[in-house]
Amino acid sequence: QVQLVESGGGLVQAGGSLTLSCIVSGLTFDLRTMGWFRQVPGKEREGVSCIRWNGDSTLYEDSVKGRFTISRDNAKNTLYLQMNSLKPEDTAMYFCAADRLAYGLAPDAYTYWGQGTQVTVSS
Numbered sequence: 001q002v003q004l005v006e007s008g009g010g011l012v013q014a015g016g017s018l019t020l021s022c023i024v025s026g027l028t029f030d031l032r033t034m035g036w037f038r039q040v041p042g043k044e045r046e047g048v049s050c051i052r053w054n055g056d057s058t059l060y061e062d063s064v065k066g067r068f069t070i071s072r073d074n075a076k077n078t079l080y081l082q083m084n085s086l087k088p089e090d091t092a093m094y095f096c097a098a099d100r101l102a103y104g105l106a107p108d109a110y111t112y113w114g115q116g117t118q119v120t121v122s123s
Helices: none
Strands: 002-007 010-013 018-026 033-039 046-052 058-060 068-073 078-083 092-099 117-122
Touching: 002 092, 018 033, 018 092, 018 117, 033 068, 033 078, 046 068, 046 078, 058 068
Parallel strands: 010 117
Antiparallel strands: 002 018, 018 078, 033 046, 033 092, 046 058, 068 078, 092 117
């Protein structure tokens, strides 16, 4: 069993920065990938970024490339998403996810999910 708890969401002005954190607990020894996803009402959940639990490989959705940085600290069992140059269209509920097999930005491939943290970017 894997538990994920996100934090760091909030209200920020366009152009600002925000860092999200996800603490992972439970049976994490065989996790392959962790990722960040976001969803707004009326739209499908979309992948933002993911990273291999062991290794440096990362993927980013096109709209966040160059602005967001995903990282992890395995010793601290924590995943991060550094978000810079935030735009109003980044406003969404952000979810942390993990899986033992998946590597990609397709939400349906991930097994473990946090409850989400709201990010709101104002203009």
